[in-house]
Amino acid sequence: MDPALVAEIADAGLSPEAVHAHVALAFSEDLPGGAEDATSAAMPPMGTATADLASRQEGVVAGLAIAELAFRYALGPAVEVLARVPDGTRVVPGDVVMTVRGPVAGVLTAERTALNFASHLSGVATATARWVDALEGTGCRVLDTRKTLPGWRDLQKYAVRCGGGVNHRFSLVDRAMVKDNHVVAAGGVVEAYRAVRERDGVIRVEVEVQDLDELRAVLEAGCTEVLLDNMGPDLLRQAVAINAELTGGEATLEASGGLTIERARAVGETGVDFVSSGALTHSVTVLDLGLDFRED
Incomplete structure (x- = not known):
């Protein structure tokens, strides 16, 4: 070359x-x-x-x-x-x-x-830029996901960066992410978070929560990165307030699930740090x- x-x-x-x-x-x-x-x-x-x-x-x-x-x-x-x-x-x-x-x-x-x-x-890159434009001025940024074409992950995530987006994890080993099925397997959201922490005290851990009670529980357990799944703007604003109350706003909040470009700005204006969309890569x-x- x-x-x-x-x-x-x-x-x-x-x-x-x-x-x-x-x-x-x-x-x-x-x-x-x-x-x-x-x-x-x-x-x-x-x-x-x-x-x-x-x-x-x-x-x-x-x-x-x-x-x-x-x-x-x-x-x-x-x-x-x-x-x-x-x-x-x-x-x-x-x-x-x-x-x-x-x-x-x-x-x-x-x-x-x-x-x-x-x-x-x-x-x-174009799809990502549309989200970036929709979120402009809110302080919220758009994340990609692992919903990429097999073998194309590095290339697609590079294109997300070209569009002004932020890369989420590249693999199952560079960050732990507790999802709903992990919660079921562990017997609870806090139990799942603690199981990861007990195995590895250094790795970044993000926990998906389904409601505000789970959010309070994981923040009180020390989690600093939370994915708020399928929450509308009203719940997201409450989640931001809870984060401010319990951590001084230090935990990172990501909104995900059912998001569309039409709803992006309303979600970004709630005060969450990130929105994530698999559509940037899986159906572009x-x-x-x-x-x-x-x-x-």
Whole structure:
């Protein structure tokens, strides 16, 4: 890989080796066994051309370095990336986000793979930015979840960051999270919290509560991160007041469950610290990006 591209991917908090593996896997689906593109290979010699990757919609772009890697993977030194906007850039229809120049057949071969990465990750970034905009001024921030495509978690969570969101835990080992079924298994919400604490006194622990009585109980037990499940604005405001009463507002409160972008601001204005939405990653709509050859 190009050293500058490797450094850029690493600076984004991604593993260059893992991203390269993603791109290689994508091409193995399109060109199994290293075969040629049957359509492009059948065309007469077409020389070189310049092509613009442009947005067809308003949104936020992400994954453009991965799209560049796709072109470089397919064409090697034969491709030039003449321009590329930074990930996280807000765009409107017609904005050019990347320009490449190279052999026509190679650009056509790499086109779909590059667009698949950039369109999907830009969709995640765009969805996240909508929540960020809805919450602006409330002090509340939007979190992602572990509801990610298998194998794509690092990429999707990177795209959330490009959209201005905050990453929740990446795996089952970097933070403990007590959910309703853990509570049933342990015999109570405080019992579940204490079971985690007895096993590991250092790990961050977040506890999901279903009502204000459970909230009081876990705060009194020393929990400092609480997920408020399926609570409306009135209950959330009461939860914030209880947190202020018992901890001076030091515990972190996250609202989750049944949230929509239309309700985001009302929830953010209750005083909770975070809202979380699996929709940022599990049901995102891609941002429509297209590749157009210039007429020389």
